[in-house]
Amino acid sequence: MRVAIIDYGSGNLHSAHKAFERAASESGLGGEIIVTSDPHLVRRADRLVLPGVGAFADCRRGLDAVPGMVEAMTDAVQDKGRPFLGICVGMQLLADRGLEHVTTSGLGWIGGDVVEIKPADKTLKIPHMGWNTLDQTQEHPLLAGISTGQDGLNAYFVHSFHVNPSNRASVVATTDYGQAITALVAKGNVAGTQFHPEKSQKLGLALIANFLRWQP
């Protein structure tokens, strides 16, 4: 099994790489984890991971700046059905549109817009930064064996925008920050986490292992 972490100049992929390697070895799944900006390797990978930090438009621009990357991802994920995980802005890019500063098109793999978090409670700080629990809204293999709810494990979030999906059926888990914030989305072989599994210790490594095992 070869897992491609897509490098398009958005942030540091070093810890994501190490976290995926750790999860693969601890779960006994093995396989090769590569960080690549080569569309040919992305097209041939068995599983794809799209990280992303910063602003939506910058990430979209970065992705488009790699010739053939979006086409390679589309081919592997939409046509060949390879499992895909987007992380943070990499998850937001799955939506139809990002509304951060300017309106930018997303990949449109999971319908909806990426909107600003506007808590009614003004004491709530933005960015939503730190550890928060997940409220699971439906069963999903990515959360297998992970305890959720108020007393469950925590995931590490840092973001000011979140996905507002057009179809609630694509939401797997939310997190509570003055409102229900979309934390985990999935549709077929495509999934995305708003939180950073590579920074979420126990919960993160378990989720990554689940992704490596996932047979959608």
Added chain:
Amino acid sequence: MLKVRVIPCLDVKDGRVVKGVQFVDLRDAGDPVESAIAYDAAGADELCFLDITASHENRGTLMDVVSRTAEACFMPLTVGGGVRTVEDIRNLLLAGADKVSIMTAAVNDRDFVRRAAEKFGTQCIVVAVDAKKVSETSSPDRWEIFTHGGRKPTGINAVEYAKEVASLGAGEILLTSMDRDGTKIGYDIALTRAIADAVSIPVIASGGVGTLDHMVEGLRDGHASAVLAASIFHFGEFTIREAKEKLRANGLPVRMD
């Protein structure tokens, strides 16, 4: 519910920890990576490295430390100290830091905050605010920014400065009371609260923590989102777990994973 964060901070000089972790038996108490692993296992919510390396030539040792820490610890890491250029930030992020803390460079050139946030995103730009009280006892509180470890006054109003850097794109403020730093008599609560209430971004309280009650005060009364501490953890006076139990007993949400 979002948890309050407990953040141990390690001073790193020439790639070695100054006042290293002594609460566990480490093979090498001077190795920042071993200390980081120990805090990871102890349940710290984030880690902070403050580089106090004097010469720029030894900067490479820090990069190596950050990189090895990111390989071993799957928790957020903030690195600060001597960050002057966009290139410095890029290098630290590429080495594996999640957030970079900037201090003097932001005081000297406010636009640096905007450029950094635009380039790398608000989420990874922490602005360190070192403040000292300058008002007389009888007059209203006023704090000013000091640089060079609290030695150099700038005349800049700390609350106004915090608001300005927040509007320029800082994602978080690391607030240190230079009056309280190293005193162990508690955070400057009035300062912490004045700044936390003035900005919409999270504030990390730092400087002066000596007991676990001080942490409760910083979060509950100072309205900080996180508390940073160094010596009380390094020397084993309190464990991270004890700190969190104390916070929980006082009704503050903590992560016990």
